[in-house]
Amino acid sequence: MDMTLDLMNERDDNEQDAARLAGYRRLIARLPVTMRPSLHQQVDGWNTLFPFERNRLGKFMRGLDSFQPTALDALTAKLRALETRMGVEHWNFSQGSDTMENASLLARSAYYAEWRRDVEQIFDAVNAASMDNAAPPAKPARLILLILPECLPVDPVTAWNDWDPRGHAFKLAGDARKLSELLIHGQPARPGMDELLAPPSGATSSDLWLIEAESKSVGLLPGAAQPAFCFLNYAALTPLRDRFLAEVNTVPKNIEASDQIMAAIRHEDWEKWWPAEFAGQPQLRNFLIDLFLSGNGALIFANAFVEWAASEVLRRARPRGLVARFGMRSKPKPFTGIAIFENQQRISTLPDVDDPEGSAIDALILARYVWLAATRYPEYEQAYCLCVSEYRNTAYLICPEGGSPPWDIERPVTPDEVSSRLAQILAI
Amino acid sequence: MDFSRRNLLKAAAVLLVERWASVNCAAFGHDPALNTGRKIIVVACGGIRRSDTFAEAGFQNIPHLYRDLMPQSVFYPFVRNAGVTSHYNTISSILTGNWQRLDDWGKTPPASPTVFEYLRKRTGMRQDETWLISSNKALTSKIGSSSIREFGPAYGANVIFPKQLLISAVIHAAAEGNPVHSTDRASVQPEIEAMLNSNNYDGLGWSVSGESAAQDDLTLGAMKKAIEGLVRTNAPATGDEFTYLVSAEVMRRFSPSMLVITFSDMEVAHFGSYSLHLGGIRTVDRLVFELWQQVQELPAYRGKTTLLVLPEFGRDLDGSNTNGFFNHRQNGDSTRLTWMMCMGDAVRKAQVIENPVEQSDICPTISRLFELGNLDLPGKPLPGLWI
16 A cells, blocks of 8 residues: 555656656756756756755756746847857757767857856856745755875875965874764764764765775775765776776767767666665766766776765765765876876786875875865855874864864864764754 | 886887888988078977966976076966967967867867968978977877968978877787786787888877888888887886987987977876876976987087977866866966976077967967068067067
């Protein structure tokens, strides 16, 4: 009986979604051509969007729907005229999805900067129209924890020079490696992030993400029965990555052909390459495929994967908690280092050799990039960012604007105290 | 760098150029010793931020450029790339003096004449007096001449891609199930040989001029021996090193009047390793210094060469939504504003020119140095030079 009811509810949901998405497509058709691809792509991928993305798209569509035709024509007239000057009607421009060719055509247009300004203005106006008059909800506290593991020789004197000047450097007393486990899993009678940020029963969570470079993580790996986490581990994804990289490296030096091959890769059946923990997680799978297709070293270097995945998670899911743990990169191999975009294990039988100094330089700037990515979004105005270097038990804490460190930074602080205070903040 | 390996790379470079000469020179009936006129070398080196080079924190990455070469140069700290900040478009724009808006991956030739074409058409220079030697895999051999009917390939430069030859050999070897191993020199060697033996190198971006399949057995034998040694070595290979060595050999053999070299090791930034990116900058710093020493050593170049060194563009700003140093597509100063150094014949007084200039000013400058007359270009000759 319950199952029948569930199926009926699901069918109703599907029908509602279909009607809603058809409405969205009609609204998108009212927009200038160059605005359509990314919106169509989101509508087509509705089932793989994170809750934040669905809400944002829905809000944009409500805003768009609120415009009378004449008002929308007036709003978009400038961009339409620009598209005519750009010659968009003569381009091989995909309206169905973002493509490399679209990006290339736009970027090399003499009007590119003007086009970007015009598109931004339209987005801003539509988003403004979607605002209701109710007071904005209070922004909950968020936490970004960035871990530079013990194997990376980060210079404790200069490490934080380029970071947000609002931050505070401090020493950790005891074993810094315990901090992440304490924060995530808590202690008896004190909930950790996994409990504090857990979704309601049955719901899919995208509110807590753990992203790691290496398989030898300390206490970050959630148990199989903990769907509260979105968990990405570069090392655990090796079979999928290797296969994916081999496919991506078949892309020829031709933009049109590249788009076709990339689309084929996207729709390929990757089922047998997914690690077991990705079963029944279409959003997470889609996220990873998008990530790998978007380059930025996500298929090549573990630390680039961690940074780019974390940045994309912040952009697409806006989680309340994000833990990113960086790791060691191997040195480019003799002779094969010129083909760094290839699978080094496949083209060289020489053993990997760690590059601790280079990895430390990479991880430090990439950790900072994760924080900088967060600062682009208003949701993170109330975020705390803690970057821990386990090498010399040092850390850097950035508090929300106007806030002050929740512990005395003039003396070494224990991991227990740090995790306890941050958990209290998240619980509010 | 390991000197024994470098010698082997050098031997391979010599033999690559030797092969080119054996195939092409007879047709030209050319004597390089006659090529004694003014020389210009332009070195364009990928995407490099000012903050990683000519800035307090960046000087450590460019000891030669900063300490050895800058004091004898005219230095332009504010050089703008106002075009499309992709490799193919930027190099095409520098070569033509017009901002090019082409397919980023080199599907079409530049849409206005290159300086190579002007030079050859107006002065009667032979093809082997104008060369573009590039590490960058985003370029294609189409960059050597424009699509303009009155100019085109008949007036184009020789364009070669040494780094791509090595990369393709490694990938081919792996694809054949022969992973590279320190003791397994046979795995890559046949691949390189096969590529050198093939009739048409266009798949690697190699060749603009003659497509002859003629082989000089003696040369080929020596080349094979050098490659055998090259593959046996066990030190990291940098593509820019090989590009430099081929360039140096081209200078020795042909003394080209117009030589453009592009380096690209620093483009590893696209994959997210900042430390390897800085390593690429340091390699370029060393190679430019060696190039300048080579200019002083070769009689055909000493005292009559102007060398221009510049990044193609910067890289995106930390915190940008284009992922900072990984990319170079942001419309801001971090990406568009770069620097340039000019040394040699056209410099009478070392100085820093604070006034902004554009990369499109390079072509008119070269035109003036070669006395090509009015080319009707939008830019103007660079200030501070003796031209």
